[in-house]
Amino acid sequence: MNGFYATIAALGAALLVAAQPATAQDTVVTPLHLDGKAAGATFEGIGVVDGGGATSVLLKDYPEPQRRQILDLVYKPKFGASVSALYVEIPGDGNSTQGSMPSHMHSRDDLNYGRGYIWWVMTEARRRNPRLSLDGAAWSAPGWVGDRGVRYGRADEPFFSKDGVDYYISWLKGLRDVHGLTLDAMGLRNEKGVSYDFAKAMRQALNANGFAAVRLHGFDNWQDDRFDFVKDMARDGSLRAALDIASAHVSPVEGTKVPPEVKLLAAQMGKPLWNTEQHVYQAGYEGLLNTVKSFNEGHITDGFTKIVDWYGIAGLYTMEPYSGEKEALVRANWPWSGRYVVNPKLWAYAHYGQFTEIGWTYLAGGSGALKGGGTFVALKSPGNDYSIVIETADAKEAQSVRLDALNLASGPLAVWRSTAAEQFVRQPDVALSNGVATLRLEPGAVYSFTTTRGQQKGRFDAVPEASPFPFPYRETFDEYGQPARWGYLPRYFADIYGAFELAGCPQRKGVCLRQAAPTHPISWAPGWLPYTIFGDDQWQDYAVSADIYLKPGESGGVMGRINNVGSGYGSIPKGYVLRLSSAGEVSIVAVRGKIDKKALVGDAVQQAIIKSGADTGEGGEKTLATARLDGTGSGGWHRLKLQMQGSDLTGFVDGKPLVKASDTLFRSGMAGLQAGASEQSMSTPFFDEIELAAVGELAPRVAASRPAAKPIYPAR
Numbered sequence: 001m002n003g004f005y006a007t008i009a010a011l012g013a014a015l016l017v018a019a020q021p022a023t024a025q026d027t028v029v030t031p032l033h034l035d036g037k038a039a040g041a042t043f044e045g046i047g048v049v050d051g052g053g054a055t056s057v058l059l060k061d062y063p064e065p066q067r068r069q070i071l072d073l074v075y076k077p078k079f080g081a082s083v084s085a086l087y088v089e090i091p092g093d094g095n096s097t098q099g100s101m102p103s104h105m106h107s108r109d110d111l112n113y114g115r116g117y118i119w120w121v122m123t124e125a126r127r128r129n130p131r132l133s134l135d136g137a138a139w140s141a142p143g144w145v146g147d148r149g150v151r152y153g154r155a156d157e158p159f160f161s162k163d164g165v166d167y168y169i170s171w172l173k174g175l176r177d178v179h180g181l182t183l184d185a186m187g188l189r190n191e192k193g194v195s196y197d198f199a200k201a202m203r204q205a206l207n208a209n210g211f212a213a214v215r216l217h218g219f220d221n222w223q224d225d226r227f228d229f230v231k232d233m234a235r236d237g238s239l240r241a242a243l244d245i246a247s248a249h250v251s252p253v254e255g256t257k258v259p260p261e262v263k264l265l266a267a268q269m270g271k272p273l274w275n276t277e278q279h280v281y282q283a284g285y286e287g288l289l290n291t292v293k294s295f296n297e298g299h300i301t302d303g304f305t306k307i308v309d310w311y312g313i314a315g316l317y318t319m320e321p322y323s324g325e326k327e328a329l330v331r332a333n334w335p336w337s338g339r340y341v342v343n344p345k346l347w348a349y350a351h352y353g354q355f356t357e358i359g360w361t362y363l364a365g366g367s368g369a370l371k372g373g374g375t376f377v378a379l380k381s382p383g384n385d386y387s388i389v390i391e392t393a394d395a396k397e398a399q400s401v402r403l404d405a406l407n408l409a410s411g412p413l414a415v416w417r418s419t420a421a422e423q424f425v426r427q428p429d430v431a432l433s434n435g436v437a438t439l440r441l442e443p444g445a446v447y448s449f450t451t452t453r454g455q456q457k458g459r460f461d462a463v464p465e466a467s468p469f470p471f472p473y474r475e476t477f478d479e480y481g482q483p484a485r486w487g488y489l490p491r492y493f494a495d496i497y498g499a500f501e502l503a504g505c506p507q508r509k510g511v512c513l514r515q516a517a518p519t520h521p522i523s524w525a526p527g528w529l530p531y532t533i534f535g536d537d538q539w540q541d542y543a544v545s546a547d548i549y550l551k552p553g554e555s556g557g558v559m560g561r562i563n564n565v566g567s568g569y570g571s572i573p574k575g576y577v578l579r580l581s582s583a584g585e586v587s588i589v590a591v592r593g594k595i596d597k598k599a600l601v602g603d604a605v606q607q608a609i610i611k612s613g614a615d616t617g618e619g620g621e622k623t624l625a626t627a628r629l630d631g632t633g634s635g636g637w638h639r640l641k642l643q644m645q646g647s648d649l650t651g652f653v654d655g656k657p658l659v660k661a662s663d664t665l666f667r668s669g670m671a672g673l674q675a676g677a678s679e680q681s682m683s684t685p686f687f688d689e690i691e692l693a694a695v696g697e698l699a700p701r702v703a704a705s706r707p708a709a710k711p712i713y714p715a716r
Contacts, residue, residue, distance in 0.1 A: 028372035028399040029438075036384055036407035038364040041272070043379050044085070044305045045133045046295055046352040048074070048312030048329065049277060050121055051089020052139055052190065052524075053097030053322070053568075054494060059315035060117045061335035061491035061709045069460045070332050070340055074312055075128040079458035081329050081346045082353030085133040086125050087276065087308045089190070090171050091116050094140025094523030095497045095571040096190075098320045102488065102499035103142045104174055105167060106517050113174035114484040115501065120712040122181055133358055135276075135308070137187030137220060141167060143519035152197035159522055160188075160195035165205045172211055185215040185245065187276060190524065194219040194229050196239050203242035217245035220276045226250075227262040234265050249277040250302060252294045258302035266303070274306040281326045284344055285420045291348035292391040292446045296375040300367045317494055319537040319670060321568035335709065336492065338464035347424040347457075351416065351448045354455040355379075355387035372399030373443070384409040387450040395443035405435040409451040413437070416455060418446040424457045469536040472693040474700050477502060477511040485711035497523070497571045498530025498675060498682060505688060506549055507637065512686040515556070515675035520682060526570040528591075530675040530682050533562055533573075537670050541695050544671040545641040545652075548580065549686040552635055555581040555676030556685035560642045561669035564593050575669050576624075578642035578651040578659070581676070584629040588642070588651050588661045590622045624661035629653060645695045 050056055059070060073080035091101030102115040113119070126132050138159065145167050146158025154160050168186070175181050188199055199218055206214050219229055226248035233240045246266050250256045258273060266273050275298055280291045291309065298304040314324020315332040324331040329346040333339075356379050363386070366378030373395035380386045386408050390401070415427040419442065430437050430449070441447060469492075480486050483502035490502060490513060498517045505512040515530045544560045562575035574593035580586055641652035651659040671692055676683040691699035 030371045030399070030401045032366070032376065032378070032388075032401050032403050034363050034366050034378055034386065034403070034405045034408060036363070036380055036386070039380065040362040040364040040366075041303075041305050043356060043358065043360045043362060044272065044274070045358045046349060046356075047083045047085025047087060047133065047306070047308040048349075049087045049089075049308055049310045050118065050312055051087075051096065051101070052277070052310055053095075054099035054101050054316060055311045056121060056313045056315035056332070057099065057101070057117065057489070057494050058317070058335045058492070059313055059332050060120065060487065060489070060712050062332060062340075063335075063338055063709050065460075066338040066340060066464070067709065070313060070330050071124050071128065073342060073346065073458060074329055075125040075132065076458065077129050078354045078454050079456060081349035083312070083349055084129070084131070084353055084356070084358050085135065085306060085308055086122065087135040087137075088118050088122060090136050090138045090168070091118055092138050092140035092521055093142050093499050093517040094521035094525070095527055095566070096139035096524040097568045098316050098322060098565075099494055099496045100140065100498060100521075101495070102501060102516070103521075104171055106142055106499065107519070108144050111170065113178040114713060115488050115499075117487050117489065117712060119175065119179045120487065122175075123179055126181060131358060133184045134181060135185045135187070136183055137190050138168070139190045139524035141522045142517065143521050145522060152195045152201060154193065154195055157192055157195065159192065160198040162201065164198065165201050168202065169205050169209050169211075172214070173209070182211070183214050185217055187220045187247065188216070188218040190220050191222055191249070192524070193221065196229075196232070196236065199242045200238055215244035216242060217247040217274055217276065218243050220247050220249065222249040222277070227259060230262045230265050233271070234269060240269060243271070245274050246271045247274040247276045250275045250298070250304075251279040252297045252301070253280050253282070253290055258304075263303045272305045273303045275302070275304045276308055278307055278309045280309065280345070283326045285423070287326065288344040288348040288418060288423060289391060289393045289444065289446060291345055292351055292389065293375065293393045295348070295352060296367070296377045296389060296391055299362060299377055300369070300375055305362070317533065317537070317670070319563065320494070320565055334466050336469055337467040339466040340463060344423050347418055348446070350424050351389055351418065351446050355389065355448045355450045355452060357381070370395070370399060370401070370441075372397065374441070376401070380408065381452070385451045387448060387452065390441060390447040390449070392441050392443050392445050395441070397443055399441050401439045401441065403432070403437050403439055405432065408435070410435060411451050413449045413451060414453060414455070416448045420444065426455070468538075471536070471539070472697065472699045473535070473691070474703050475690040476703055477513060477688065479703070480511045482711075482715065483511060485713050485715060487712055491709055492534045493532045494534065495532045496565050496573070497527045498532075500530070500532040500673065503686070506686060508688070510688070512549070512688045513673070514686045515682065515684050517682055518684060519680070520677065525566070525568070528572045529677050531559065531573065531672050533559070533565065533670050533672040535670040535692065537563055538668055539670065540668045541645045543641055543643040543693055543695055545639065545689070545691040545699070546673060547637055547639055547688040549637050550580070550582045550635055550683070552582050554683035554685055555579060556683055556687075557674045558640045558642050559672035559674050560644050561666040562672050563666060563669035566593065573672075575666055575672070576642065576644065576649060576663070577674055578640055579674070579676070580638060580640060580653060582635045586627045586629060586651060586653055586658050588624045588649050588659050590624055590663055590665055592620060592622060592665070624649065624663055625651070625659040627658040629658070643695055
């Protein structure tokens with residue numbers, strides 16, 4: 001048989017498999033009756049979170065065309081994930097899981113609508129999909145919020161205050177007036193309890209400032225009492241008027257559900273239920289399969305009309321917690337090489353995103369469980385088109401669905417399928433006879449059946465291979481002559497706590513990097529000291545150097561062998577710091593994070609430390625060596641260098657070796673910069689001339705060569 005006839009024969013066989021009636025081998029058949037006139041709740045999107053940590057800080061650093069490709073794969077309609085909703089963190093200087101993002105208001109008298117990259121992400125996402133829903137809330141906030149004036153009921157939560165209301169309104173004005181965007185909805189604060197008075201004040205402020213169309217959802221908590229406020233909404237008319245949507249964080253994979261009485265109350269009040277943070281921490285095809293299962297069950301069991309999953313693009317270092325292998329749609333961990341990886345989970349979103357749009361409706365009676373294991377959800381367009389999303393994660397054998405479609409488009413159904421072997425592949429169409437067809441389903445698969453067309457499995461060829469972070473390395477910040485075009489953020493630096501921003505240098509020409517947050521933020525996760533990281537966590541013996549400018553009362557330093565930045569709740573690192581104060585104190589400090597002794601099994605060096613009873617207490621710092629600078633003080637510019645060679649640690653100030661120590665606790669890790677802090681304030685030192693080199697060698701005379709990322713904002 002030649003190739004042409006073999007192809008025809010294979011196609012015919014496939015058609016029979018896809019549309020053949022149930023046979024003896026299919027002992028289970030689920031009837032599915034769809035009536036286009038039986039419209040149910042309005043579908044409000046399947047989307048992703050960008051935030052809850054600086055989840056995509058490295059995305060901006062990708063060269064073209066890779067940066068554009070990554071955004072297309074997530075946001076471009078009918079191409080990749082085709083997400084219909086984006087939920088962003090409103091940046092607030094504090095650690096929100098993997099890191100921090102710079103606020104638009106570090107202090108009461110500070111306002112800058114150009115800081116950070118979230119404005120850019122929202123603009124790029126909406127440019128690709130003008131129908132994309134935009135949503136946002138604060139995880140962290142600057143320390144001035146709520147430090148005086150009216151608080152709404154909770155002394156332990158200063159964000160719930162008039163300051164918090166004003167802070168939100170100012171951010172919304174910048175989004176609208178500078179960036180040309182308006183949120184469709186917003187939350188009150190992520191996972192920090194409830195304040196009914198704050199919700200009411202927020203609603204009044206939105207209405208009074210031209211944001212009446214912004215829907216308010218709350219209260220976005222994950223604890224067992226996450227939906228208790230719904231009962232109070234039924235009794236409190238002003239609370240009911242303030243909250244347009246009842247929202248919380250629910251993950252079917254983790255076994256959490258919406259109580260039946262909450263569903264009933266929400267329906268009686270006409271309030272949609274939203275899942276504002278779902279988790280499916282599973283890699284590979286298992287992540288795809290269970291993500292679709294969670295989307296389906298989120299509507300069938302919990303009644304959600306909108307679901308966003310944490311999170312979308314993993315633009316962060318692989319050493320950081322939740323770095324993207326299990327959580328994200330795309331891994332963008334390697335901007336210096338242009339390498340990125342599409343996770344199978346992306347195609348879970350495609351099974352919804354490429355076949356539905358916000359404004360469609362769930363068909364009444366069109367969602368439920370399959371008799372042989374699995375779930376189905378049917379949605380209808382404002383016209384007569386419809387799509388059915390089916391997953392068979394729990395099925396043990398093949399089964400069938402007998403479809404009977406009434407008052408709906410009569411054309412053939414396009415079929416797209418994902419299995420462990422291949423994801424998001426179009427199958428032969430299924431013809432309907434008088435609206436009837438039998439659909440055969442494999443176990444462990446995902447299907448989208450639709451009368452719409454135009455879907456594609458987007459891809460890009462020749463994605464670069466991964467390569468290590470450039471070494472040796474030098475960063476002078478000279479190329480950022482217009483810091484606002486870069487969001488005030490240099491490439492490859494990932495802030496973990498605080499806000500390290502490009503700024504004009506004091507007492508010298510050019511651009512420097514400055515820690516700009518003056519006070520401890522209201523941090524979503526426990527903080528430490530302001531610090532930012534860069535480099536490769538496999539580096540062992542090297543020297544990290546930087547010029548540092550300190551004002552009286554300040555301190556700061558360079559960091560090395562950073563191999564941990566916290567678990568995702570807390571930001572105390574593990575690594576070494578060479579620290580200098582304006583009073584002339586110099587020290588080498590081992591910052592020990594929280595040592596997980598279970599993870600040390602088989603590590604002879606670490607086990608010996610524990611057995612000897614050495615100081616390995618969890619958290620805190622251990623000072624290894626101290627010294628003082630000659631003279632009256634160390635304010636102004638100084639050159640710091642931390643050299644690490646085996647267990648030998650040496651700290652240089654202005655070229656002189658002032659402190660030496662020996663320590664075996666940390667043997668590899670990234671570099672970083674750190675600013676000091678007191679209980680009342682945080683230091684705001686400047687850094688310049690960053691260099692990384694092997695011990696005894698020089699860094700390059702010019703900044704390291706790398707693919708050229710473009711600025712993220714236009715010149716103004």
